[in-house]
Amino acid sequence: MSYRVVWFKRDLRLHDHTPLAEAARAGPVLCLYVVEPGLWAQPDASARQWGFVRESLRDLDRALKALGARLHVRVGDAVDVLARLHAQQPFSALHAHEETGNTWTFDRDRSVARWCRAQGVRYREWPQTGVVRGLRERDGWQGRRDAFMALPQVVCPSGLVDAGSVDQPLVLPDASSLGLREADAARRQRGGRQEGLAVLRSFLESRSHRYRGGISSPLSATTACSRLSPYLSHGCLGVREVEQATRDQLASLPPDAHQQRLGLVGFRSRLAWHDHFIQKLESEPELEWRNLHRAYDGLREDDWSDERFAALVQGRTGWPMVDACVAMLRETGWLNFRMRAMLVSVAAYPLWLHWREVGLWLARQFVDYEPGIHWSQLQMQSGTTGINTTRVYNPIKQARDQDPQGRFVRRWLAALRRVPDTWLFEPWRMPPDTQARCGVRVGVDIPVPVVDLDAALREAKARVHALRARPDVQAAEAEIVRRHASRSGRREQPSRRRSAAEMAQQELF
Numbered sequence: 001m002s003y004r005v006v007w008f009k010r011d012l013r014l015h016d017h018t019p020l021a022e023a024a025r026a027g028p029v030l031c032l033y034v035v036e037p038g039l040w041a042q043p044d045a046s047a048r049q050w051g052f053v054r055e056s057l058r059d060l061d062r063a064l065k066a067l068g069a070r071l072h073v074r075v076g077d078a079v080d081v082l083a084r085l086h087a088q089q090p091f092s093a094l095h096a097h098e099e100t101g102n103t104w105t106f107d108r109d110r111s112v113a114r115w116c117r118a119q120g121v122r123y124r125e126w127p128q129t130g131v132v133r134g135l136r137e138r139d140g141w142q143g144r145r146d147a148f149m150a151l152p153q154v155v156c157p158s159g160l161v162d163a164g165s166v167d168q169p170l171v172l173p174d175a176s177s178l179g180l181r182e183a184d185a186a187r188r189q190r191g192g193r194q195e196g197l198a199v200l201r202s203f204l205e206s207r208s209h210r211y212r213g214g215i216s217s218p219l220s221a222t223t224a225c226s227r228l229s230p231y232l233s234h235g236c237l238g239v240r241e242v243e244q245a246t247r248d249q250l251a252s253l254p255p256d257a258h259q260q261r262l263g264l265v266g267f268r269s270r271l272a273w274h275d276h277f278i279q280k281l282e283s284e285p286e287l288e289w290r291n292l293h294r295a296y297d298g299l300r301e302d303d304w305s306d307e308r309f310a311a312l313v314q315g316r317t318g319w320p321m322v323d324a325c326v327a328m329l330r331e332t333g334w335l336n337f338r339m340r341a342m343l344v345s346v347a348a349y350p351l352w353l354h355w356r357e358v359g360l361w362l363a364r365q366f367v368d369y370e371p372g373i374h375w376s377q378l379q380m381q382s383g384t385t386g387i388n389t390t391r392v393y394n395p396i397k398q399a400r401d402q403d404p405q406g407r408f409v410r411r412w413l414a415a416l417r418r419v420p421d422t423w424l425f426e427p428w429r430m431p432p433d434t435q436a437r438c439g440v441r442v443g444v445d446i447p448v449p450v451v452d453l454d455a456a457l458r459e460a461k462a463r464v465h466a467l468r469a470r471p472d473v474q475a476a477e478a479e480i481v482r483r484h485a486s487r488s489g490r491r492e493q494p495s496r497r498r499s500a501a502e503m504a505q506q507e508l509f
């Protein structure tokens with residue numbers, strides 16, 4: 001029997017799934033998910049991500065069963081799994097979505113393509129976002145992305161003929177058998193398309209009026225933001241279906257729904273950034289591990305400090321807003337944009353840590369880890385792209401602006417609950433008699449900051465600005481703009497060293 005294999009990766013849904021629809025049109029299919037121990041052994045993988053994927057796979061299997069098929073799960077190296085399947089029962093084609101992942105998945109996809117060529121198996125891949133494969137420069141990209149988003153969604157087949165047996169139960173390994181030792185996040189979002197659709201509905205219909213103005217503070221952001229990121233990153237929802245649902249919701253709003261309209265327009269621009277940032281990694285896979293602007297090589301690498309990194313990871317920097325964010329991230333696997341940017345900024349400037357290790361730690365924390373967005377943002381917030389404004393977040397100012405009553409900090413840091421408002425954001429300055437009155441000992445119950453914030457910020461900014469001012473560094477920026485910068489808004493000039501859209505992004509949050 002001739003059949004096609006549909007290989008699910010970061011596209012855990014049946015709706016708007018071209019590889020599945022095309023395979024089903026041609027005849028029997030085998031829907032495959034490969035649990036790859038090599039992938040889960042990478043330093044950016046974590047139990048919380050696997051927990052989310054596991055739930056999504058169960059949901060996917062249920063959806064396939066309703067169509068008369070099932071999800072076939074194999075554990076192993078993708079090429080070995082495909083070779084075994086092919087030896088048992090040869091298939092004519094392998095269908096998949098294009099993936100912009102980390103270096104490991106990039107290499108794996110190339111190995112799979114080589115294996116297909118050698119076996120005479122047709123390997124077909126389709127895009128699932130506005131990211132364009134093989135793009136050499138950014139001119140014209142936005143138009144191509146918009147055209148993709150305007151295409152009709154691909155309808156899910158109404159029935160499937162499974163090329164294998166359908167009455168097997170779904171068996172999925174647990175995190176520990178994949179060697180994932182860090183604990184799952186106790187209060188993370190649950191995986192699966194059904195969960196994702198419910199989150200999408202609640203955002204479009206009732207929460208989006210709080211998006212504009214609500215997404216910067218970590219207090220309001222948990223409900224004001226869409227919270228769609230893990231469903232988009234693991235493909236439980238497609239970007240195109242979310243974009244079109246938003247467009248339709250906007251069209252149906254009554255004229256006086258100003259706040260909701262502003263919210264949905266802002267949200268739609270974030271969906272465009274989703275593709276804009278992933279395109280950077282697609283066009284330049286090396287930005288996962290080396291500075292986008294090579295003149296920044298050596299800026300921080302040799303000054304690595306285990307002590308400063310440990311303080312950050314353990315949430316013991318001494319700056320309450322930073323430590324509270326780390327506590328929330330540990331427990332929920334999510335933070336809003338501004339707080340993510342603040343964590344990276346604190347790591348890069350006052351703590352003067354190179355972004356790669358910091359990025360790996362954060363990647364493991366994020367349930368929604370999306371390599372293209374993640375590594376581009378890590379470099380942008382660390383000031384190593386050469387084309388973005390150097391934005392340095394002061395964690396004490398952020399606390400005052402985003403948590404003026406200290407509710408967020410007190411919620412996540414139990415030791416600070418009895419500290420009076422006056423000292424809450426700089427508790428290490430508390431006089432001894434105040435410490436005694438509120439029963440909190442600086443240096444014992446709460447940490448003293450690892451570095452002097454003002455002095456460390458001053459020195460860090462001076463070092464980065466000195467580098468940016470060098471003519472040879474500025475001269476090299478034009479090429480980075482050509483390949484990566486946004487063309488929306490006025491066309492940016494290399495000499496201005498910033499992208500209009502990226503500036504807008506920095507300012508909006």
Ligand SMILES: Cc1cc2nc3c(=O)[nH]c(=O)nc-3n(C[C@H](O)[C@H](O)[C@H](O)COP(=O)(O)OP(=O)(O)OC[C@H]3O[C@@H](n4cnc5c(N)ncnc54)[C@H](O)[C@@H]3O)c2cc1C
Pocket residue numbers: 215225226227228229230232233267270271273274275277335336337338340341344366368369370371373374377378381505
């Ligand atoms: C250092 C750093 C690392 C990040 N790592 C990731 C990551 O691994 N995965 C991830 O999905 N997002 C990442 N982001 C972007 C952003 O913080 C999250 O997308 C957002 O917080 C997710 O919550 P939400 O879905 O409620 O966002 P919303 O504000 O509701 O946005 C909707 C969607 O738009 C996209 N989006 C939003 N903001 C951005 C942005 N600035 N750049 C690109 N796309 C955006 C996401 O897909 C998001 O789900 C990172 C940001 C920073 C500063």
